[in-house]
Amino acid sequence: IGVAAIKGLCDALGKKCIPVSTLEALAYNLVGRCCTAVSVMDARCNQVYCGIFLIDGEEVTRLTEDMAIKIDDLGKLLEDYENIIFVGDGAKLCHKALGYTKAPANCEYQKGSSVCFAAQAHIDEALDSKELLPVYLRLPQAERELKAKQKN
Numbered sequence: 001i002g003v004a005a006i007k008g009l010c011d012a013l014g015k016k017c018i019p020v021s022t023l024e025a026l027a028y029n030l031v032g033r034c035c036t037a038v039s040v041m042d043a044r045c046n047q048v049y050c051g052i053f054l055i056d057g058e059e060v061t062r063l064t065e066d067m068a069i070k071i072d073d074l075g076k077l078l079e080d081y082e083n084i085i086f087v088g089d090g091a092k093l094c095h096k097a098l099g100y101t102k103a104p105a106n107c108e109y110q111k112g113s114s115v116c117f118a119a120q121a122h123i124d125e126a127l128d129s130k131e132l133l134p135v136y137l138r139l140p141q142a143e144r145e146l147k148a149k150q151k152n
Contacts, residue, residue, distance in 0.1 A: 023051030040090030
């Protein structure tokens with residue numbers, strides 16, 4: 001829905017658009033700290049959508065691609081990182097399961113300003129709205145269930 005809305009606005013205004021990962025935008029909530037931001041969104045079934053970012057004061061550097069991952073597997077992946085802070089609607093879930101620090105309440109959820117900061121960091125990647133496509137990290141549940149039925 002969000003991508004369709006942006007495509008419509010950009011078409012109507014004759015403007016280009018900048019694709020922004022929701023997980024990357026969440027990491028921008030923690031700018032000003034020096035940490036490993038682990039952006040997590042609850043994907044249900046003991047999984048999260050996740051992206052890992054290094055924040056060195058004002059600069060955000062992507063360390064992993066966005067992914068869908070089981071919380072236990074995320075715990076194993078995080079063993080290689082230091083000063084971890086969970087951010088996003090999956091932060092409480094991951095904090096409870098894995099024990100790392102959770103972002104303060106005022107930084108936990110997505111903010112429009114963080115989306116703007118993430119877009120500014122990718123200003124050279126502006127593209128025509130016809131080129132903008134949504135990114136899905138896993139198939140919708142209905143498609144997964146259909147594939148499972150077809151497999152059996």
